[in-house]
Amino acid sequence: MSSLLAVEDLQAGYGNLSVLHGISFELNAGEVGAMVGANGAGKSTTLRCLSGLLRPRAGTIIFAGEDISNLPAHRIVELGLVQVPEGRLLFPAMSVRENLMLGAFLPEPRKRMSQSMDAVLSYFPALREKLDLPAGSLSGGQQQMVAVGRALMSRPKLLVLDEPSLGIAPLLVREIFENIEKLAAGGLAILLIEQNIGNALSLSQRAWVIENGAIVMQGSGRELLDDPRIQAAYLGIQ
Amino acid sequence: MSALLFEAVVAGVLLGGVYGLVALGLNIIYGVLDIINFAHGAMMMMGMYLTFWLFRAWGIDPYLSIFIAGPVLFVFGAVVYRFLLDPMRGTALQNQFLVTLGLSLFLTNAAQAMFSPDFRVLQTSYAQEVVQIGPAFIPLTRIFTFLAALAATAVLLFIFQRTRLGRSIRAVAQQQDGAALCGIDVRHVYTLAFAIGSACVGVAGAAVTPFFYVSPTVGDVFNIASFVVVVLGGLGSMSGSLLGGLLLGVAVAIGAAILPGSFKEVLMFAIFLAVLLFKPTGLLGSKA
């Protein structure tokens, strides 16, 4: 079986700064993959290339059989690769409902908008009573739920999450991770970035450690969790 | 209130509707693209000449020309965005300002070369008709123009608040990367926003020609007015544009009625400075 996502020798940067120095990895349909690494390692940069917000300098990204390396972001969403970005990037002055509706902007997802809305609200029931409030007025955790909800509204084949637990109350982090597990159990492929790596690795079939723009270690989530080097570097276990 | 002052207020409200529409166009472009379109007035001048010549050549009623000038300026705006402004995206912001400034000079000079600097007046058969409102006599054309501007504003507000297209434009204005991640073609929305903002001055230009002179530099008047209105109503605030337009219309009309000579423009600038000094976020705007 050919993989859902295949990244080959990806290089990218900003201006004179070169950030990614040849990243390669693959993810199959239905799998959860986690990418972990320190601040500034290049995780978000990798994701920005996948979703088309940043143009790669070299390398190829094949998604669902198509070369998306140079496609604009909106075409990539259309193909089913949908990202929940770092910082969430919601529409703060619009209601939660409008934010979710915008997730179903494209024609295909739009046909199934009301089903998707029901599904999102059953994942995140707390949003039900916030639907008419401006998204910017919600707490960080609830905004993260809106961001994940908005991405689900696009009916992704691959859901890409950039640090969904960043700056969020622990209780809500748990809720978000429970939902990620549910989505994965339902067969959705997920690519996840986390600094808080215990949660991420324990539910991943594949995991990569990225340092200074290169993958330095890979394996299943379990393997990495059990690796003494990872334990020392990221989990504070001596 | 004296009849004279009352008449001034009514006339002000009526012209204010046009200011509001012109400013709305400027605000849409600014809100979505962060570009202040210095060619806004010059593009309105295009709409005015178009209306003037359509009337002169084929006797097309200026109010009918709204449906020609609006679409023509829409297309012109789209072309300007695609070929002049889009290539500048990602470079320093002042490049886009300079492009619109250059376009303004180009259009004004081209009009001067083609049509001479003469002031022209479009005389419809109903130009002299008046309507009595209370103690005031108001030219019929002023009322028609006001209604046209109001209708165009209402259509735009409806599109922005209620349609999928409008929602996508607001989304891009608020969070462009977020919008792209929803599958919205951001470049397409930019083009549309500039085109819609330009169509506003096409409509406004056609609508004012029944009572406003046409000349190559006539756009300056409306440029200044729309900057003041945008500042009054709040940069980026759509409903603020209409309110600001009406306020400016009234203020200028009263000023013209009680102040000597050509204090109109001076008054506009005075309002502009006063708002910037005391309420820089505009009357409805919350944050800069």
Ligand SMILES: Nc1ncnc2c1ncn2[C@@H]1O[C@H](COP(=O)(O)OP(=O)(O)OP(=O)(O)O)[C@@H](O)[C@H]1O
């Ligand atoms: N827009 C940008 N312009 C310039 N440099 C950037 C930009 N975004 C990121 N960088 C730089 O690129 C490098 C990688 O950043 P990136 O955001 O990919 O890291 P990350 O692994 O996601 O880190 P974090 O865990 O802090 O989110 C960093 O050195 C960062 O300073």
Ligand SMILES: [Mg+2]
């Ligand atoms: Mg990051």
